[in-house]
Amino acid sequence: MRAWKLEIPPGADIRQPHAKPGGDEVSLVELNALGVLYQYFAPSDYDKSGTETHARWLQFRSDHGFKYADVLEVSPEQLPDFESKLQMFFEEHIHADPEVRYVTAGSGYFDVRDESDSWIRIAVEPGDMLVLPAGIYHRFTVDSSNYIRAVRLFADEPQWVPINRTSAERHPARLAYEQLYPERSFSTEPEQQALRV
Numbered sequence: 001m002r003a004w005k006l007e008i009p010p011g012a013d014i015r016q017p018h019a020k021p022g023g024d025e026v027s028l029v030e031l032n033a034l035g036v037l038y039q040y041f042a043p044s045d046y047d048k049s050g051t052e053t054h055a056r057w058l059q060f061r062s063d064h065g066f067k068y069a070d071v072l073e074v075s076p077e078q079l080p081d082f083e084s085k086l087q088m089f090f091e092e093h094i095h096a097d098p099e100v101r102y103v104t105a106g107s108g109y110f111d112v113r114d115e116s117d118s119w120i121r122i123a124v125e126p127g128d129m130l131v132l133p134a135g136i137y138h139r140f141t142v143d144s145s146n147y148i149r150a151v152r153l154f155a156d157e158p159q160w161v162p163i164n165r166t167s168a169e170r171h172p173a174r175l176a177y178e179q180l181y182p183e184r185s186f187s188t189e190p191e192q193q194a195l196r197v
Contacts, residue, residue: 001036001128003031006111006119014090015109015144020021026120034134035181036112036122043104043126066100066153074108075147081090082146089140093162096173097155099138102129113137124148135177137165 005023008014028038029049041057061069074089076082092113101110103124111120123143124130132138142148152160168174 001028001040001122001124003004003027003120003122004063006121008119013131013144014086014141015060016147017109017123023062026114026122030114031051031120032121034112034114034120035136035177037131039129039131039179040127041102041129061153063195065189066154068154068157070152071104071149072152073149074104074142086141088162091162092137092139092179093134094137094165095118095161095163097134097159099132100129100153101155102151103127104149104151106142107145108140108142108148111139111141129160133177133180135168135171135173135175137168168177 003026004017005020005025006018007020007027008018012018031038032079039060041060060066072097073079074085078126079085101162103126105126107125110124110132111119113120113136114120124128163171163173
């Protein structure tokens, strides 16, 4: 996992890295301050057939109450109407629940808004697991490989309901996010780096 400040020129391909000129890498501590959490599990911990085999992975699911999982493949071959779906995923939105994605193959980008409402791009590859908190503004795209396979975790029945920014300002999940991260200060204390849900 790597993260950096993002700047996409008008009309540019969203699947390219688009690091902001002169922009620095963004640290895990900075992402934690926004509520974004990260953990690495070796890709073999979750094989292509959907069989969960690794004790640490199963313990993580149990500890955080993720009862449901499914596997999503995003590619022109696996996703009907690929280009339209990609545009839908790239619309800025929030969710009422945390978004948990564990990448088992391929690669892509999650973009999140920082404390100044600028974009941070997070590149994910096999083994990377991101937890985006409920209420954070974000979006997703594959990179130029046009392929990613990820496990999605849910506490309750699986659902993926995006709430676009135009409707999200007064949404309870957004208001709760703003209460949890009012200053979004970038602490370097070790506990800030621990995975919490």
